[in-house]
Amino acid sequence: MSRNDFTTEEFDTRLRRTRRAIAAHGLDWMVLFHPVSIHWLTGSDAKSYQALQCLFVSAHGEPTLMLTRESERYEFEQDALFGELATWGGPEPEDPVKVFAALVRRLGLPGRRVGIEVPAYYLHPHHYLQIKGILGEALVAEASNLVHDLKLVKSAAELAYIRRSAALADEAMAVFAATIGEGCSELAATGAVFGHLMKAGSGQAASTLNLVSGERCIFSHGAPTERVMRAGDIGSIEYGAAYRRYTATIGRQFSLGKPSRRHLEIFDVVAAAGDACMAAIRAGVPATAPHEAAKAVIAKAGLDRYRVHTTGYGLAPGFPPSWGEPVNMFGGNQYTLQAGMVLSVEPPVFHGPEGIGVRLIDNVLVTETGCERLTKSPRKLIIA
Numbered sequence: 001m002s003r004n005d006f007t008t009e010e011f012d013t014r015l016r017r018t019r020r021a022i023a024a025h026g027l028d029w030m031v032l033f034h035p036v037s038i039h040w041l042t043g044s045d046a047k048s049y050q051a052l053q054c055l056f057v058s059a060h061g062e063p064t065l066m067l068t069r070e071s072e073r074y075e076f077e078q079d080a081l082f083g084e085l086a087t088w089g090g091p092e093p094e095d096p097v098k099v100f101a102a103l104v105r106r107l108g109l110p111g112r113r114v115g116i117e118v119p120a121y122y123l124h125p126h127h128y129l130q131i132k133g134i135l136g137e138a139l140v141a142e143a144s145n146l147v148h149d150l151k152l153v154k155s156a157a158e159l160a161y162i163r164r165s166a167a168l169a170d171e172a173m174a175v176f177a178a179t180i181g182e183g184c185s186e187l188a189a190t191g192a193v194f195g196h197l198m199k200a201g202s203g204q205a206a207s208t209l210n211l212v213s214g215e216r217c218i219f220s221h222g223a224p225t226e227r228v229m230r231a232g233d234i235g236s237i238e239y240g241a242a243y244r245r246y247t248a249t250i251g252r253q254f255s256l257g258k259p260s261r262r263h264l265e266i267f268d269v270v271a272a273a274g275d276a277c278m279a280a281i282r283a284g285v286p287a288t289a290p291h292e293a294a295k296a297v298i299a300k301a302g303l304d305r306y307r308v309h310t311t312g313y314g315l316a317p318g319f320p321p322s323w324g325e326p327v328n329m330f331g332g333n334q335y336t337l338q339a340g341m342v343l344s345v346e347p348p349v350f351h352g353p354e355g356i357g358v359r360l361i362d363n364v365l366v367t368e369t370g371c372e373r374l375t376k377s378p379r380k381l382i383i384a
Contacts, residue, residue, distance in 0.1 A: 002079035003043035005244050006157055011081050014041055015057075015064070017150050022059035025143055028112040030057045031131075034119040035319040037147040038066070039245065044080035046072045049122045049319055051089075052096040055082070056107060067096070067103060097130045104134055115141035121321060145326050152314060152325060153340035158246060159365070162315075162342055165248035166363060166374040168202045168241035173250055173377045180384045182231050182256060186211045186224035189237070197241055205240035205247060206318025212236060213254075218350050218357040220309055231257050236359055245317035249344050250375045251361030254382035263356055266303070266349055267381055270358040273297040273347040274379065277311055277329070278364055281371040283339040290337075291329040294347035303349050311347040315363060341366040342374070 003011065018041060022030050032038055035049035041064070042055065048068040056065040063083025068076060070090040077085065088099040104110065114135055118128060132139060154162065172193045179192040190211055212222035213235030229235075238251035253267055273294040280293040291311040298307045314325030327335045329343065337343075343366065348359035360379055364371040 002045055003081045004079075005043065005161075006155075008081075010155060010157060011041070011043065014150070018057055018147060019059050019061065021146055021150060022057065022115070025115060025141060025146060026113060027115045027141060027143070028059055029107070029109055029114045030059075030143065030146060031055070031114065031116045032057060032147060033117045033123045034144075034147070035122060036151075036316050037117060039317055039319070040147065040151050042066065042076075042080040042082050044076060045245065046075045046080075048072045048076075052100070052124070052127050054100070056103070062107075065103065065107065067100060069096075097127060097134070100131065101134045109135065110138050112138055113140050114138045115143040115146065117144045117147070118142050119144065122319075148316070148326050151316070152327060152335075153338050154342055159340075159342075161244045161246035162248055162363075162365075163374060164243040165202070165241045165246055166250075166376070168197055168200050168243065169239070169248045169250040169375055170377045171200055172196045172202075172239070172241065173237075173252055176237060176252075177254070177382045177384065180229060180254060180256070180382075183228060185226055185228045186213055187226055189229075190224040193237070193239060197239075201243065203242040203245060205242045206245075206320050206323040207240060208321075209239040210237065210251075212357070213256075215355065218352050218355060220348065220350050220357065220359070229256055234259065234263055234356065236357065238359065238361055240318065240323055242318060242323075245319075247315050247318045247323040248363050248375060249315065249323070249361055250363070250377060251346060251359050252377065252382055253358050253360060254384060256384050259381060259383065262354065263358075264381070265301075266351060266354075266356050266358050269298060269301040269303060270347065270349050270360055271379055274345050274360050274362065277345050277347055278362075278371055278373065281337060281343065281345075281364060281366055283337055283366055283368045285337050287327050287329050287333045287335040287337055288331060290345075291331065291333075291347075294329075298347065298349060303351065306349045306351045307347065308350050309346075309348055312344045315342045315344060337366050339366055339368050343371075
């Protein structure tokens, strides 16, 4: 993604909304560390999340200030929108926290009310502790979802990118179904999927592809291996397609030859749970409601003990290793669904004792009266 992927007006609207949200939280400044927050506000597609980076955003209209590695200077200057750029490092190592501290003093953050993001993957614990010490009493909030909550409802331009990603995911699934068979390795099937995605215009998805077969079919997030598929194998595949980093995910179940009766029974339960989840999705309902609908189907079949992971979650522009948003359809989540949100639907059953794992994954757009399925591939067992 770059600043050219959206209009200047859309970026300006995002920044205005962010400033209002910072003020509504009783803050003067937010320091954003999550690459998705930085991406949403500036358009930056840089890999600078691998080291300390942050975006300073004021509630009161001061220019934004982006701190990143010197090695990313030209990418930020050409591809991102910001008020001022500060960098650390270059020909020799430099402590980024010392540069951060100097910027905090220059911006006058001591004595102000400051919030920070504390993202799970992108802020080293040592940096976090040092940053807390530098901000001292000025740090009054860890508002990690402040920007994420603003971007849960997608704009028309964002939805266009997501629809493109979903179409790419569907195309690659058809390639996968035509590729697998006895003698095909998991890695070879993965290569066919990735090859099509890249040739068709997908970017690199933020999370790795999962592909398991045979005795590995009960692994919920297994990476593909050199294992060669054999007649009678069952398995599943899950991957993301990404257009301008906007992600669509899809997952399907397969069988090499006629599936067993028990495999079909569990498959039908999982498919019905996904249908029940989608039937319960609409604007205004708690995020837990679709989860409870799917859970009831699986429990009625006596399989609740083997229901693992999540019923579904919000999808964001992704940076490794994640494409997820804070909306989760599982117990205890506090979010309410809104029209314009994009969710995965994936209530799974992994029955270890019986050696059968089943998960179907589709993406949906929340509407006022229900949901629209964005991934169009048939929700059927692929039989090769």
